[in-house]
Amino acid sequence: MRKGSIAFSLFWLSAGWLIVALAGTAFLLTDLYSRTLDTDLTNQLRFDVETLTSATLDSTDPNFADVALPDPRFSRVSTGWYWAIRNEFGDVIATSRSAVGLLMPTLSGNFGVDNYRSDALVDEAGNHIRAIERSTSSNGRPLRITVTGNLDDGLERIGAFRGQTLIVLGAVGIALAIMSAIVARLAMRPIGRLGRAIEAVREGEAEQIAGTYPREIAPLADEVNELLRSNTQIIERARNAVGNLAHGLKTPIAVLRNEAGAAPDSPLSSVVTSETAKMQQLVATYLDRARIAARTAIVGKRADATMVMLRLVRVMQKLNQNVTIAFKRPDASIPWFRGDESDLEEMAGNLLDNACKWSHGSIAVTMASERTPAAQFLVIRIEDDGPGLTEDEASKVLRRGVRLDEKTPGSGLGLDIVKELVDVYGGSLHLKRSVLGGLLAELRLPAAKVGGLVRN
């Protein structure tokens, strides 16, 4: 499933282009700069040629011994800065002092329409030089005036320029790469957010994907929500179907069992009795499963525990008129239960039912909130004045399916359901001795973060 990273590809794609573009820019800039330097040099040399040309016109000496250029570089030997005046046959008539003793390089190529020609050469001293030559005439004498300038200075400057350009562009490149990395991450951020939202749904912290997303991935979030919705519907329908089937089977099972019970001695009825017991077990098992399946989708819910307890106490009081249930209604600051309302009813209801079954007439229900550094808990205590349980018995009933007294009505599943639900919610159930003389069942459940003050 995992195939590279979009952010990484984006980054390398943009970084690759950056490298190519920056290298091209560096090359172009250096080229432009060297051309500019060359043009400057050529212009200067042309100016010198023209200066020499006018000097020959003014000269009185046939060998132009009085001709000179003011630039001191033409006076120092082997600098690459030379000038020479030749006749039409190429014989040197006069040279700069810098060229004394050197063989003046000769240019090749044709003169242009302006009677100039230009060439890049290497002199005897090894200098790279730019040479400009003009074909002219002075007072009727055809002459060729050559001026050269050192290119090495320029080359050095070009090198320095190239170095600086590379440093600047490198810095720009790094800055752009960092930016493109940031952009890539920024662009990917909503995707990360979406991923976390989906994870929250899977973890049961949310029912669907919340928040707004950019146009590019909003359809994805919508589709996921749609998928969740249809998934929930499918589960809901399947669960309902299982529930309906199981509930629907209960009546025929009851009929068969009653019919068989009416004739306990016949072999048929003993078969029917044992088979209906199995059927009933299956029904109970699958109803339990359907409930558990339903439970996976309920995290994120909360319930007003006080209201639930009020309701249960009212119902149990009506069903058991021979006992008095004292319920001290807690104040509004009591936290809500973090979970499904009907699950809380199931836990507290079964405990209350047990208390009613065993009580001699008096039951007390209290609620409290308990705070540990890690979490807040809601504690529901249900106590009766019945026979109670010894420690051994208490630990025994907390094991699955154990009933201490088969005569008291009930399937014995009551506590199992309570225990299972308590586990699902990460709470705890303790059975202790009550001050009333009977059993104290202490139900400790996670409290909702908000809710206590919401009630009107």
Add this chain to the structure above:
Amino acid sequence: MRILVVEDDTNLNRQIKDALTEGGYAVDVAFDGEEGHFLGDTEPYDAVVLDIGLPQMDGLSVLEEWRRAEKSMPVLLLTARDRWSDKVQGIDAGADDYLAKPFHMEELLARLRALVRRAAGHASNEITAGPVRLDVKAGRVTVDGQAIKLTSHELRLLSYLMHHKGKVVSRTELTEHLYDQDFDRDSNTIEVFVGRLRKKLPEELIHTVRGLGYQILED
């Protein structure tokens, strides 16, 4: 004691009817919500066994209608759904007790007995009047500890009078509560049974209140 059984499963309905008849009750049956509602609305019953899942009109609606019309007979709800939220809903609709399917017939009888007893204001399964002691659960009558044999009709009559001890019960009331709908009601039969009971029990137990009916006096 006359009981109405509203249950759409014909077999279960028959079984409950048989068990109740055997337990000494007069039983009327209905197989759907509307019929059940009509019977409960028009006939005087001492208790009702009401299924929740019924055709035409569901059990909770039937019950709510009755309570709205201030029918106060005890109602035992029968249901396949045994979650506490269902129980709470049933009790809030006005039910007095609740039994989840599949159930043991003995439990149904026990709960029904308790409901009838409670409605009449008796705390235990034994009702006494002078030397006469009626064990509602076992359907046994003793006088000074001696067991007395009664026919089912005699037992029904005595049981009703004992339950309503101290109250004058008219012949019509007795007919209505002792026989099911299909019984050929002839108020003379009541007199016949009262006469037989007086022979088997201390004669002064059942008083005749002229023009009004019969009465077993409070101790």
